[in-house]
Amino acid sequence: MERFLASLSNELFKLRKRKKYLVFLIIGAVICVASALRVLIVNYITDGGVSREAILGGLMSSNLPFILLIFLPLMAVMAASDLFVGEQVDHTLRFSLMRPVGKGKLFFSKAAAVFLLCAFDLAVLYVVSTVAQVGLGGGTEGILTSLGACLLDLIPLAVLVLFFCLINQLVRGSSLTVLLCVVLYIGLLVMGTYLPAVGGLVFTGYLRWHNLWIGIALPFFSLLPRIGLLAGYGLVFGCCGYLLFDRKEA
């Protein structure tokens, strides 16, 4: 565990030292605030009759589709690509491979670093959206529900990160890997949306995991197969990614 934590600290440190993630986070925060201002402006231009509490209540919940389906996956693709294929290409992967740490710990520490980066960004965007909601006179309605939704959505996010980590083991070029991740992700999203027969079987269909738990009163046992499916995807992506990483030579 000690070596895993050492490796995780290093991976997080490397991500922290890349300014593009900070810039990306600032852009995400600006978009969240802008979405609040947009609804206020539209309300003002139309008749302005709707109360601020009504239009801004649950601002984070209305931002979640953008954050979960676009912002965080893009962030995860970039971070996974930087930590895996990027290091392979510029030979810096050797820095870690020459240290006394198992390849399994190295692989999962990199995946955990990508996940923690996404989780941190989600937390920051939650805080920004909440502050914007309260600050612009939207009250505190839906804040706790949004928090619960964010926490629940971390589960499919972890599976998505493992999926991107696996893709990073398949291709050598950085740009090609990013492209492949994006194309596959969009392909899975489209497939899940337009092919209802397979929609329930594709893991990207569960990225808004909170929808199953909040607002829809499904019995717990009917959710068990979906939990199993997501766990299965995570297990397969994690194991295959590790096996391919283990065979890598630097």
Next chain:
Amino acid sequence: MDTVLTLDHVSKIYHNGRGARNITFSVERGQVVGLLGPNGSGKTTIMKSITGLSQPTEGTITVFGAPVTDREKALMQVGALIEQPALYENLTAQDHLRMAARYYPGVDQARMDKVLEIVGLTPYRKERCGKFSLGMKQRMGLALALLSEPELMILDEPTNGLDIEATVEMREVILRLAKEKGVTFLVASHLAAEIEKMCDKVLVLYEGEMLSFDTKEEALRLNPSLEDYFLAKVRDKKGSVVL
């Protein structure tokens, strides 16, 4: 004497057919062993296999009694500098040392300062490695290799990119650590004179094959220099074809 490193019929063949074949030798504690061979003879391949950067096609490698596949045990006492040092362009020298230190309990700031001093990079500790010259990167690689006070150092062309003064300093560091602290060195070079100046034993590699593994005294008994020894071994292998 303790055996630090053992290679038993190790082969590593790449897709293009190059690599190293059937390499068997062992290294005792405190020895400085030189791997001598031209470019493409398999020196780096062997070193990568020892440090777990690549997996041998056949054979076993043990480091301090542990198979190299047990990375956490085998690599704990190993410091390595293979090919060009693996440095992150956007991180400083100090950042690199801090990251490496996390893997070795007991490595503190004083040790980091010490290794930077040994390699002469103290004034550049806060500079990004992307701005370093080839020689400075080589020194930084050596600092990282020395950080954990390893008992086995694996150095691939350690004087690559260093000026004359730094080359002499590097050699002195190797000899001093071997003599005073009993550190074992495996040093690869294509320069026979360099190997001759610092090694106790020499292993000759040619086209992926191990031609000999002798002490320096044995090698120089019938040959005026290691260069002649190397050429003699290659001639023997080629059936007295003049190079």
